[in-house]
Amino acid sequence: xxxxxxxxxxxxxxxxxxxxxxxxxxxxxxxxxxxxxxxxxxxxxxxxxxxxxxxxxxxxxxxxxxxxxxxxxxxxxxxxxxxxxxxxxxxxxxxxxxxxxxxxxxxxxxxxxxxxxxxxxxxxxxxxxxxxxxxxxxxxxxxxxxxxxxxxxxxxxxxxxxxxxxxxxxxxxxxxxxxxxxxxxxxxxxxxxxxxxxxxxxxxxxxxxxxxxxxxxxxxxxxxxxxxxxxxxxxxxxxxxxxxxxxxxxxxxxxxxxxxxxxx
Numbered sequence: 001x002x003x004x005x006x007x008x009x010x011x012x013x014x015x016x017x018x019x020x021x022x023x024x025x026x027x028x029x030x031x032x033x034x035x036x037x038x039x040x041x042x043x044x045x046x047x048x049x050x051x052x053x054x055x056x057x058x059x060x061x062x063x064x065x066x067x068x069x070x071x072x073x074x075x076x077x078x079x080x081x082x083x084x085x086x087x088x089x090x091x092x093x094x095x096x097x098x099x100x101x102x103x104x105x106x107x108x109x110x111x112x113x114x115x116x117x118x119x120x121x122x123x124x125x126x127x128x129x130x131x132x133x134x135x136x137x138x139x140x141x142x143x144x145x146x147x148x149x150x151x152x153x154x155x156x157x158x159x160x161x162x163x164x165x166x167x168x169x170x171x172x173x174x175x176x177x178x179x180x181x182x183x184x185x186x187x188x189x190x191x192x193x194x195x196x197x198x199x200x201x202x203x204x205x206x207x208x209x210x211x212x213x214x215x216x217x218x219x220x221x222x223x224x225x226x227x228x229x230x231x232x233x234x235x236x237x238x239x240x241x242x243x244x245x246x247x248x249x250x251x252x253x254x255x256x257x258x259x260x261x262x263x264x
Contacts, residue, residue: 040262054198061121061140062090064195071196072148075187086151088117108143110150117147129130130189131223133214136207138200140187142245143211145187149180152254161260169230169237175259177235178244181212184258185248205249213238240264241243 027190048112051063058064069088075085094103107123110116113230117152122145128135151157153176165172191197215220216238218228235241244264248255 001113006229007101011256023222033254041247043233061124063208064137064141064168065090065119065121065144067196068144069148071194072141072145072187073192074147074194074196075190076152079186080152080155082155083152083199084155085150086115086117088119090119092120092122107148110148112149112154115143115154115175117151119144127211127214131214131220133211136204136205138204138208139211141191142184142208145184150176152183153180158260167232167234170234170264172241172260173234174236175264177234178240178264179257179259181236181241182244182248182259183254184208185245185250186254186257188245188249188250200224209242210243210247216241 006200050060051066055102056063057067073083073085077085089097091102095103095118097111097116099109099111102109102118103112104120104122106118106120108117108119112119124135127133127139127143133139150159150258158176158179162172162176167173188200188205191200210221215235217235218230218235218237221228221232236244244257248254
């Protein structure tokens with residue numbers, strides 16, 4: 001499983017700055033996994049009934065998440081002709097996946113074995129309250145776009161390059177995580193064009209960058225261990241995560257996201 005930030009319980013804030021989201025319903029693709037129940041691809045009746053307008057998205061976090069998911073997948077369908085839409089599983093507590101049993105402590109993650117994105121909505125609260133991110137909708141959207149970035153990598157065969165090279169500041173694991181951050185940035189560049197988001201402000205982008213910094217390996221280690229150990233990094237430093245999100249956002253081109261060659 002490739003999570004964010006991997007093995008640590010993290011989360012994020014509430015609705016925050018207003019971003020109007022429209023056309024929320026997915027054509028399948030969301031499952032309220034609970035403790036592993038339900039079949040991926042079914043939209044829960046509660047969401048289908050209540051997540052229909054931008055006003056719904058600005059009042060309900062789960063509706064807002066659906067809008068972001070729609071926007072992210074719409075972007076990748078345009079940017080990558082071979083893109084295959086994947087389902088999203090909402091869960092609480094724990095969930096059974098193709099990668100094994102996962103708990104809320106893992107945070108959001110992508111499982112290559114079943115090609116599903118798993119989201120514990122409690123992550124968003126902890127991102128703000130425990131890890132110090134400022135919150136805001138684009139902080140949440142950054143997390144979602146990062147995980148869908150892993151799905152894109154899976155379709156491209158990039159995840160196969162990681163192998164056993166999973167720790168260290170220059171590891172393949174770190175390079176793959178930074179590329180997923182960059183892919184998140186390319187989505188943000190095109191978010192309004194996707195038709196699901198009306199506008200993004202400078203503050204929205206600042207919120208996304210703040211979230212990226214909050215889950216940098218160095219920031220997490222300093223906060224919870226009191227020391228930084230680059231040899232155990234799996235996702236990259238705060239500065240690197242912000243750098244690569246900005247790289248994707250400024251270029252709007254996934255080709256700018258080659259983190260596997262040269263310095264990162």
